[in-house]
Amino acid sequence: MTSELVTVTIDGAPVRVPKGTTIIEAAKQVGVLIPHYCYHPSLPSPAVCRMCLVEVEKAPKLAPACVTTVAEGQVVHVNSAAAKKAREGVLELLLINHPLDCPICDQAGECELQNYVFQEGRAGTRYSEYAKRYNPVEDFGPDVLYVPNRCILCTRCVRFMDDVAGAPVLNVSERGDRAYIGIAQEQKLDHPWSGNVVDLCPVGSLLSKDFLHKARAWDLDKAASVCSGCTQGCNVTIDTRDDVVVRIRPRPNLEVNRHFICDHGRLSYRWMNRGDRVEAPLVRDGARHLASDWDSARARAEQVLRGASGRAVVLASGRASTESLGLVRQMVARFEVTAAVQVPLGDEAPLPGVPDLALRRERAPNLVGAELLGYTRAWDAAVRQAASAAVVVLLDPDLGPAEEAVLSGARGVLLVLATVATGSWPTAEVILPVTSVAEETGTYVNRDRRVQLFHQAKAQPGMARPAWWVAAGLLAGEAGRAPATASEAFRRLSDWWPVFGGMTHADLGYSGRVLGAEAPAEVAG
Amino acid sequence: MGFPHPSHPKETVVLSQYFGDAEARGFDGWVARGGYEGLRKALSLTPEAIIDEVKASGLRGRGGAGFPTGLKWSFMPKGDGKPHYLVCNADESEPGTFKDREIMRWTPHALLEGCAIAAYAIGAERCYIYIRGEFTEPLKIMAGAVEEANAKGALGGNAFGSGKRIEMLIHRGAGAYICGEETAMMNSIEGKRGNPRIKPPFPAVAGLFGMPTTINNVETLAAVPHILVRGADWYKGLCRGNPKSTGTKLISICGHVQRPGNYEVTMGTPLKEILYDMAGGPPAGREFKAVIPGGSSVPIMTIAEAEDALFDYEGIVAKGSMLGSAGMIVMDDSTDMVYQIWRLAKFYAHESCAQCTQCREGTAWTTKILERILSGKGRQEDFELLLDLSENMTGKTICVLSDSCAAPVVSGIQKFRDEFEAYIQGSRQPALAAG
Numbered sequence: 009m010t011s012e013l014v015t016v017t018i019d020g021a022p023v024r025v026p027k028g029t030t031i032i033e034a035a036k037q038v039g040v041l042i043p044h045y046c047y048h049p050s051l052p053s054p055a056v057c058r059m060c061l062v063e064v065e066k067a068p069k070l071a072p073a074c075v076t077t078v079a080e081g082q083v084v085h086v087n088s089a090a091a092k093k094a095r096e097g098v099l100e101l102l103l104i105n106h107p108l109d110c111p112i113c114d115q116a117g118e119c120e121l122q123n124y125v126f127q128e129g130r131a132g133t134r135y136s137e138y139a140k141r142y143n144p145v146e147d148f149g150p151d152v153l154y155v156p157n158r159c160i161l162c163t164r165c166v167r168f169m170d171d172v173a174g175a176p177v178l179n180v181s182e183r184g185d186r187a188y189i190g191i192a193q194e195q196k197l198d199h200p201w202s203g204n205v206v207d208l209c210p211v212g213s214l215l216s217k218d219f220l221h222k223a224r225a226w227d228l229d230k231a232a233s234v235c236s237g238c239t240q241g242c243n244v245t246i247d248t249r250d251d252v253v254v255r256i257r258p259r260p261n262l263e264v265n266r267h268f269i270c271d272h273g274r275l276s277y278r279w280m281n282r283g284d285r286v287e288a289p290l291v292r293d294g295a296r297h298l299a300s301d302w303d304s305a306r307a308r309a310e311q312v313l314r315g316a317s318g319r320a321v322v323l324a325s326g327r328a329s330t331e332s333l334g335l336v337r338q339m340v341a342r343f344e345v346t347a348a349v350q351v352p353l354g355d356e357a358p359l360p361g362v363p364d365l366a367l368r369r370e371r372a373p374n375l376v377g378a379e380l381l382g383y384t385r386a387w388d389a390a391v392r393q394a395a396s397a398a399v400v401v402l403l404d405p406d407l408g409p410a411e412e413a414v415l416s417g418a419r420g421v422l423l424v425l426a427t428v429a430t431g432s433w434p435t436a437e438v439i440l441p442v443t444s445v446a447e448e449t450g451t452y453v454n455r456d457r458r459v460q461l462f463h464q465a466k467a468q469p470g471m472a473r474p475a476w477w478v479a480a481g482l483l484a485g486e487a488g489r490a491p492a493t494a495s496e497a498f499r500r501l502s503d504w505w506p507v508f509g510g511m512t513h514a515d516l517g518y519s520g521r522v523l524g525a526e527a528p529a530e531v532a533g
Numbered sequence: 534m535g536f537p538h539p540s541h542p543k544e545t546v547v548l549s550q551y552f553g554d555a556e557a558r559g560f561d562g563w564v565a566r567g568g569y570e571g572l573r574k575a576l577s578l579t580p581e582a583i584i585d586e587v588k589a590s591g592l593r594g595r596g597g598a599g600f601p602t603g604l605k606w607s608f609m610p611k612g613d614g615k616p617h618y619l620v621c622n623a624d625e626s627e628p629g630t631f632k633d634r635e636i637m638r639w640t641p642h643a644l645l646e647g648c649a650i651a652a653y654a655i656g657a658e659r660c661y662i663y664i665r666g667e668f669t670e671p672l673k674i675m676a677g678a679v680e681e682a683n684a685k686g687a688l689g690g691n692a693f694g695s696g697k698r699i700e701m702l703i704h705r706g707a708g709a710y711i712c713g714e715e716t717a718m719m720n721s722i723e724g725k726r727g728n729p730r731i732k733p734p735f736p737a738v739a740g741l742f743g744m745p746t747t748i749n750n751v752e753t754l755a756a757v758p759h760i761l762v763r764g765a766d767w768y769k770g771l772c773r774g775n776p777k778s779t780g781t782k783l784i785s786i787c788g789h790v791q792r793p794g795n796y797e798v799t800m801g802t803p804l805k806e807i808l809y810d811m812a813g814g815p816p817a818g819r820e821f822k823a824v825i826p827g828g829s830s831v832p833i834m835t836i837a838e839a840e841d842a843l844f845d846y847e848g849i850v851a852k853g854s855m856l857g858s859a860g861m862i863v864m865d866d867s868t869d870m871v872y873q874i875w876r877l878a879k880f881y882a883h884e885s886c887a888q889c890t891q892c893r894e895g896t897a898w899t900t901k902i903l904e905r906i907l908s909g910k911g912r913q914e915d916f917e918l919l920l921d922l923s924e925n926m927t928g929k930t931i932c933v934l935s936d937s938c939a940a941p942v943v944s945g946i947q948k949f950r951d952e953f954e955a956y957i958q959g960s961r962q963p964a965l966a967a968g
Binding site: 054055056057058059061069070072075093094097098100101102104105134135137138160161179180182183184185186187 | 709726731882883884885886887888889890891893894895896897898901905918921922924925928929930931
């Protein structure tokens with residue numbers, strides 16, 4: 009870094025930041041969050057809400073911290089009497105036309121208006137005898153409702169559509185206190201990334217129809233995860249209520265998805281809540297399968313694998329974790345292995361305002377991880393090979409009738425690791441219940457070879473276990489060294505695939521690490 | 534001249550000399566009256582020499598802020614290789630102001646000449662003249678004048694054979710007061726919503742279409758040819774008060790005076806002369822009560838303050854208000870000050886662009902409180918509320934529309950508190966039906 013640093017003092021704390029940094033960002037460095045509405049680090053700043061006004065010594069007026077850049081020796085007071093009075097004034101004005109319908113508002117509990125008013129607003133209003141502004145709810149698009157009465161006109165949504173999505177369908181209509189967010193005539197908010205306006209809205213004005221009245225914010229449990237929608241690997245938070253996934257939202261990662269996710273990723277979570285799960289290990293008994301325990305099931309699998317030789321074919325889901333893909337591959341390492349990963353394809357949908365961010369054609373989050381581990385994309389060829397292979401392992405693929413027909417005639421040993429009980433596998437020696445990405449901790453490797461950690465968001469159903477755990481118990485001759493946690497499983501990958509270079513889960517943090525890249529200085533130091 | 538009245542002997546007639554003279558509107562008529570001499574002279578000078586001359590004249594912006602014009606021009610970068618723009622602010626929308634309208638109606642070529650000189654001085658080949666949408670007649674006249682000046686070779690690709698390109702483009706406003714604010718005007722010309730921009734960057738760095746831009750008021754630009762022809766010293770000599778305020782100023786007087794109209798005075802003329810001698814004093818049997826000296830956005834003066842003031846930038850500030858656009862609204866003793874302040878607030882609430890919270894919500898709330906007082910439902914606490922609200926609306930927003938709404942409220946309460954009290958205590962009949 010060669011950029012010039014300047015020293016400023018914010019609420020008594022000195023901080024050195026690069027020249028050109030805004031006061032609002034510099035304040036974050038010393039742990040001061042300056043209240044704000046219109047400012048967002050991934051959008052241009054219009055400085056319109058006037059909430060982030062701070063006192064800068066020697067300046068004639070309060071300065072908007074979102075657009076005022078630091079200067080050497082600057083002394084900033086975020087919590088001076090003048091700054092607090094200005095913010096209190098803004099909050100009072102924002103509330104005079106606000107319906108205060110928090111009890112029925114989806115945003116309650118994660119509302120920036122609620123939070124700041126509780127933090128530093130007036131106890132009561134002085135705007136008592138007038139009717140509040142009223143405008144009816146508008147249907148903006150496939151997943152977005154606009155509740156104008158709650159709107160504080162911060163314009164984040166307008167700027168997102170204008171400057172990031174490149175689809176300028178939203179606007180500020182009318183003037184003065186009659187203003188509201190308008191949508192261009194005959195237009196819908198149906199851009200593939202438009203759902204982000206719901207997250208960007210600091211109040212409950214833009215709502216997701218999918219999440220409408222589903223849960224109160226304070227009842228949600230949150231887990232840091234990675235989107236399983238495509239190879240981009242956007243960072244997400246999975247919100248669950250009582251072990252049911254109810255919402256997926258973007259989690260900031262400036263290197264991957266900034267603050268955004270596409271609607272495909274946002275809305276593709278219902279499969280995580282499927283009820284038709286395999287919940288116990290099933291072991292073949294003649295023409296039928298009987299529910300069993302893990303010891304018996306693993307013993308059967310070990311026995312049939314020991315008796316087989318020749319080619320083993322692994323057919324894996326593109327959503328399988330790196331740990332699972334690696335250990336399942338290693339489980340059959342003594343065979344001639346054909347391993348393939350399933351890659352559903354779709355249309356590419358870029359977000360123009362962010363470089364290198366798109367919903368990718370390849371809808372397999374761990375395609376690159378699978379390829380690093382020796383899996384091929386030549387799916388149909390692998391399925392054909394499976395018909396005559398000695399061992400076939402299914403790692404939760406999503407198979408169509410044609411593929412099922414080929415595999416039901418297969419001659420070799422069939423081991424099935426499955427999340428859901430689709431298909432029927434009369435010839436499978438074992439059908440083993442495995443967890444989904446929402447139910448386990450693991451890693452994906454995205455298209456830029458960034459290894460990213462996802463955390464368990466909900467409980468595993470029944471006796472289901474991560475596929476890597478199942479495979480670990482079957483690693484020939486390694487029972488004593490079998491990994492017991494996802495971290496251990498990941499650590500072991502380097503033993504077999506040097507590309508992982510000794511990387512550990514602890515190295516990944518919340519933003520992941522690119523394979524082969526130097527460790528960030530602050531971690532290494 | 535005190536158009537539409539004959540010139541008053543105490544006026545100094547420069548810009549308004551040909552108001553009412555239809556022949557001065559045409560190119561030939563204008564040239565016959567000495568027109569375009571300033572531009573011809575300017576084209577023989579270097580841009581630096583023109584800027585120095587304007588600086589030396591002491592000319593300051595006539596739109597309201599009073600910023601030194603030559604200094605403003607000197608902020609334009611030199612040799613940066615970018616296109617520069619001049620914008621002429623002809624969006625005269627300030628309530629009480631109608632001087633630019635008369636310049637455009639009667640002496641369109643004076644404005645074009647000033648624009649052309651300024652464009653040359655700042656290195657611009659294009660000047661946008663942003664004319665208020667409601668000004669249908671001035672718009673037509675200006676459009677005709679541009680066409681004629683192009684046809685005569687005064688403007689266009691080769692202005693007066695100088696090899697300089699000076700293009701005039703007329704942009705018609707669409708009825709928003711806020712588009713008279715210079716950065717909102719640039720957005721409007723660009724085809725965007727007319728919202729004021731944050732400064733910095735200042736227009737001279739990144740203005741219209743992101744390029745270095747200077748915005749000047751009609752009256753400012755119209756004064757420039759006179760400065761070039763008659764010299765900075767002559768202009769500087771037009772001063773009866775503070776030496777920082779030079780030249781002449783057009784004043785639009787409206788309200789309770791005998792002769793409302795446009796008057797041109799030397800800077801520093803006692804305001805008393807303007808009110809009583811030129812405008813003829815109050816209507817028979819009445820007395821003056823208050824004066825808003827600079828368009829509706831400035832603090833109200835009592836008549837005592839006004840009678841004591843010298844009419845220049847410093848003189849009005851010394852008496853607690855601002856020169857502004859010199860659109861003077863005069864009120865006699867029959868005026869209901871609370872009602873007038875409410876009417877002004879209502880204007881600002883209607884015209885707020887809605888960007889900044891304090892302005893969007895504050896102007897509307899202020900209006901409602903005043904409405905309540907006028908309908909006989911005021912309370913003692915309303916004084917504190919109005920003043921506190923006004924404080925929240927002052928100095929906290931991107932532009933000064935919010936401040937402009939607060940100024941008459943604060944000065945009104947300070948100076949005419951008894952009229953508010955009369956409504957609140959019920960000694961004055963409600964002026965509005967209870968809402």
